[in-house]
Amino acid sequence: MTDQYAKATAAADHIRTHTPLQPALGIILGSGLGNFASQVEQAVTIPYAEIPHFPQSTVAGHSGKLILGTIAGVPVAVMQGRVHAYEGYSMEQVTFPARVLGLLGVRKLLVTNAAGGINPRYGQGAIVAISDHINLTGTNAALGPNEPRFAVAPGAGQRFFDMSAAYSPALRKLAIDEAARQGWMLNEGVYLAVLGPSYETPAEIRAFRTLGADLVGMSTVHEVIAARHMGIEVLGLSVVTNMAAGVLDQPINHEEVMEIGRRIEGQFTHLLTALIPQL
Ligand code: HPA
Numbered sequence: 001m002t003d004q005y006a007k008a009t010a011a012a013d014h015i016r017t018h019t020p021l022q023p024a025l026g027i028i029l030g031s032g033l034g035n036f037a038s039q040v041e042q043a044v045t046i047p048y049a050e051i052p053h054f055p056q057s058t059v060a061g062h063s064g065k066l067i068l069g070t071i072a073g074v075p076v077a078v079m080q081g082r083v084h085a086y087e088g089y090s091m092e093q094v095t096f097p098a099r100v101l102g103l104l105g106v107r108k109l110l111v112t113n114a115a116g117g118i119n120p121r122y123g124q125g126a127i128v129a130i131s132d133h134i135n136l137t138g139t140n141a142a143l144g145p146n147e148p149r150f151a152v153a154p155g156a157g158q159r160f161f162d163m164s165a166a167y168s169p170a171l172r173k174l175a176i177d178e179a180a181r182q183g184w185m186l187n188e189g190v191y192l193a194v195l196g197p198s199y200e201t202p203a204e205i206r207a208f209r210t211l212g213a214d215l216v217g218m219s220t221v222h223e224v225i226a227a228r229h230m231g232i233e234v235l236g237l238s239v240v241t242n243m244a245a246g247v248l249d250q251p252i253n254h255e256e257v258m259e260i261g262r263r264i265e266g267q268f269t270h271l272l273t274a275l276i277p278q279l
Contacts, residue, residue, distance in 0.1 A: 004092045004099060005147050007053040011096070012103040014052050019044040019068050023077035025279060026101035026232075027272075028223060030082070030113035031254075032261015033239065036269055037080045040069035048081070054100070055083040055093040066097075072277040077101055084219055085137060086196040095141045095226035102152050102230040108171065108279055109227045110272070111220050111236045114257045116244035118205055119189055119214035124243060125264050127179075127271065129172045130236030131188040133221045134213055137195045141225035153231025166228050171235040171279055178275045184267075189214030191238060193221040202246025216244050235279065239264055 021044070029036055037043075048054040048064040057064045067078040079097055083089050101109065115128070122128060142161075151157025172188065179186035192208050194200060196218035200208070208216055215238050227234050241260040242252050 026106035141222035156231025
């Protein structure tokens with residue numbers, strides 16, 4: 001894809017023909033978490049296929065719709081389904097939706113994903129706030145010519161940009177405090193991203209634990225890098241859908257990943273609907 005900015009502008013212009021709503025918060029729903037989109041009030045739903053240049057997800061559990069509306073009075077843009085580098089998409093395509101959200105007015109981004117649990121303190125179904133990431137995908141969202149016009153905040157849009165508070169400590173604290181109010185503990189953890197689509201080997205997971213990873217997954221980091229390039233603040237939440245390879249003596253399958261998403265839906269929805277007006 002060339003001239004991502006022109007294409008993202010065309011996509012944002014198309015979306016604005018459907019609704020005058022200017023979203024303040026973007027939400028990207030990961031595998032098995034798509035049902036949260038039903039929380040959007042006065043929803044305007046646009047299939048990705050209808051949005052110019054928008055990449056299509058090819059994965060089961062990623063339905064491919066953008067939903068604009070409000071949650072607890074907050075104007076939101078919810079991506080039900082995302083695209084991943086392992087599907088064969090370029091970095092420009094993987095980051096395209098995040099770029100469009102920025103052009104639509106989003107200043108805060110809530111990214112969610114399904115992840116394997118490396119930290120043995122997490123159980124299956126745990127919700128974890130991402131404190132930082134390790135990008136081992138071998139590529140970077142900001143690869144290619146720099147595009148300063150994507151900046152939404154003063155000082156953003158630079159060729160080289162800071163990632164030292166990529167996951168906003170302030171937003172994370174709000175999530176941890178809200179979970180505590182709801183009677184449970186939201187753990188924090190480091191998310192390590194691999195390219196996929198194969199799950200990891202037990203030896204890789206042992207290596208990742210040594211590197212300081214608590215969670216492993218195949219998404220999120222590129223969207224977060226693009227968001228930080230633009231100057232958008234990020235809150236990341238992982239759902240531990242399975243323990244990572246070799247942690248338990250059992251194989252990993254995608255159906256299980258989807259099933260756990262459904263199982264924690266109530267808790268996830270309760271946390272997010274209370275949290276969103278605070279972000
Ligand atoms: N590894 C990588 N990605 C994942 C996993 C995993 O174990 N579970 C859900 N997404």
